[in-house]
Structures are given as C-alpha cells and as structure tokens.
Amino acid sequence: MLFNYTSVDNKGQSIPGSIEAVNIDIAINSLQRRGLVVSSITPADAPQGFLKKNISFFDRVPNGAVVILARQISTLFEAQVSALRVFQLLGEQQENITLKKALGVISSDLQGGSTISKALAKYPKIFSDFFVNMVVSGEESGRLDQTFQFLADYLDRSYAVTMKVRNALIYPAFIIITFFVVMILMFTMVIPRISAILIDSGQSIPFITQVIIVISNFFVNYGVFLFILVAIGGIFLFRFFRTDAGSASISRFKITVPYIGVLYKKLYLSRISDNLNTMILSGIPMLRVLEITTSVVGNKVYEDILKRSYEAVKAGSALSDAFAKSPEIPGIMMQMIKVGEETGELGNIMKTLAKFYQREVETTVDTLVSLIEPAMIIVLGVGIGFLLVSVLLPIYNLSSAF
Secondary structure, three states: EEEEEEEEEEOEEEEEEEEOOOOOHHHHHHHHHHHOEEEEEEEEOOEEEEEEHHOOHHOOOHHHHHHHHHHHHHHHOOOOOOOOHHHHHHHHHOOHHHHHHHHHHHHHHHHHOHHHHHHOOOOOOOOOOOHHHHHHHHHHHHHHHHHHHHHHHHHHHHHHHHHHHHHHHHHHHHHHHHHHHHHHHHHHHHHHHHHHHHHHHOOOOHHHHHHHHHHHHHHHHHHHHHHHHHHHHHHHHHHHOOOOHHHHHHHHHHOOOOOHHHHHHHHHHHHHHHHHHHHOOOOOOOOHHHHHHHHHOOHHHHHHHHHHHHHHHHHOOHHHHHHOOOOOHHHHHHHHHHHHHHHHHHHHHHHHHHHHHHHHHHHHHHHHHHHHHHHHHHHHHHHHHHHHHHHHHHHHHHOOOO
C-alpha cells in the first residue's frame, strides 16, 4: 500500500515523499528508522480536496454486520482456525466496503505481529470499547474462543432487544407522520376550493366549518413562514441536543415520558445488566467494567449514575451501595447485586438480572404495541371524522336548499 508523507528537516522545512508499506504503522516506523520526523501521512488513494470530507453515513458499519461478524469469528475460533486466517477469510467475503477495508488492515497488523485487541482498537466506530476490552480479557486469559462466543451471544441479545424497541416505535411514527402530511395537503389544496364554493353560495357556514376554513387560510397564507420557523427550530434543537445539557435533557425525557419512559428504563437496565454480566464472567476488573459500561449504555442519566458508582467503588464502596444512591436504579436490582457480592456470584446474578430485564423489555414492547394501535385508530378516526363533518355538513345543507 502506498502512503504519501510530509517530513520536517533540521531547518524546519517540509519535505514531501511517498513510501510503500503494509499499513500506516509500519510506514511510520520505517520513516522514523531513517531518521525522518513525520508531520503527516495519508494513504495515496485517499480522496483529496472537498471529496476528502467523506459523508460518515456511507462509511458506517451497521450494528447487524458487527453482530454477524462476531458470530463468524466465534465459529472460526471454535474450529481452531488461526487468528490471521480468520480475519483474512472474513475480510474476503465482506460486502460492506468499510468493514472489508478494516478487516484487511487488521489482517496486515496481525501479520506484522500486533495483538488482535490493538488491531481492533484502531476502529472505534466499528468495534466498541466493550468489544476491544473483551478481546483483551480473552488474550490475557488464553480463552479467546470462549471470549468471542460470549461476545457473539451478548451482541445477539443486545441487537435483538434494541431492534424490537426500534421496530415497535417505527410503525406509530410512520402513521403519525403520514397523518400530518395528509392533513396539511387537505388544508392547503382541498379545503380552499371547497370553502370558495361555500362562500360563493351565500349560505350560512356552520361554526365547525368556519374553524376549518380559518386553519386552512392560515396554512395557505402563512404555511411557508411556519415551515421556515419549524426548520429553524429544528436546527436549534438539533444543535442543543448535541451539547451536554441537551443530551442530558433528552436522556431525562426518554425515561420520564409516560409509558414510553418505562420501556426505555428497562432497556437501559437490561443493557447495564448484560454488560456487567458478560464482562464480570470474563474476568475484567470491576472498575474497568463500570468504565466501559458507562461508554456503551447510551443514556446520559445512566452514564452519570455509572460514573458516580465508579468513583464510589474506586473509593472502596460496594457496587450495591453505590447504586443505592440513585433512584433510577430499582430496589430489586440493588438487592440482587448485594446478594451477588455477599456470595461471590455477582456475574451469575447479573446474568439472571439481564434475562429478567430482557423479558421485561419484550413484554413492555408487546403491551405498548397492543395499546398504541387502538389508541391511534381512535385518535386518527376522531381527527378525520371532524374534518369530514366540517366539509360534508355545509355541502349537505347546500344540496338541500335546491
């Protein structure tokens, strides 16, 4: 692979050049052995100029692909295939270009003597801290095959729970958006024509129809300004939610909103329990377990709880006592953790908790779906019925007059 580099000489002047190497680390080491001070180095085939700013959406690797990859790695390790050959085989058959390139570089790193964990750590957007630290634990214990099996099982469970929640919320979101689009089209295209006919007829217009006409006139005359206002508000909200305060606000909203909040709480508790279970059973120290779980829980409120618990455990407190200071952690979870600490079976206790909260998430999703569908039918029926009555009533009066 060809790399373009820029080095700095003794006078501080930049000197461009190129070097052929298996990967970027080997290229840098080769240049340093020549006594060069490297200021920048990039692959020769990397896009330049404006195109250098890749759109991250097209470079992302779906979670589903990582789940399948973990299961494939686990299977090949169980079959006693060497680590280098595992990543070479998987890299050759990948359809996702980003993952294919990453596995190719990882294979090169392994061939150059790198450990698996160090090679994976170069791609944090693909392999999370949790993934890498599990591999570190497997390398240290000499149980990489078992570690990848744990990882594959964990990612399968986590992905299944997350997708169940996401799919449950997609349907009502789609229906609501469709409803608003249809209503806007009615108010801007259909109602104005009907209202013109009714006004020209000289008949008295019912109050309910007058309300609909006023709303329609507002959308026709000021709809563009409303759209601009909503767009500006959306941009400000997007920017605000990317700040720490905004992230904390949306995280708090997720777990406090009626009905949906219960689902999110159980989802995060399931994620915490499953992370603790998998890493504790893999022999990772508790402080490192809490540190990694903080980075993957996905909610600012629970991140803060885990950070405070980390500091408390670091100061000598038990995990159950640290969790007891946070009302977001239910009593049953603290009691189970306390039992696990007293019996030395914390890993198995967390496994039981993880299964419990996974079942709770599935039950809550099924309950919400069964409630959302009739509720949406009622609300949409009332809205459409109101609109139809307001339109058909004056038309009926008009036709009766002849």
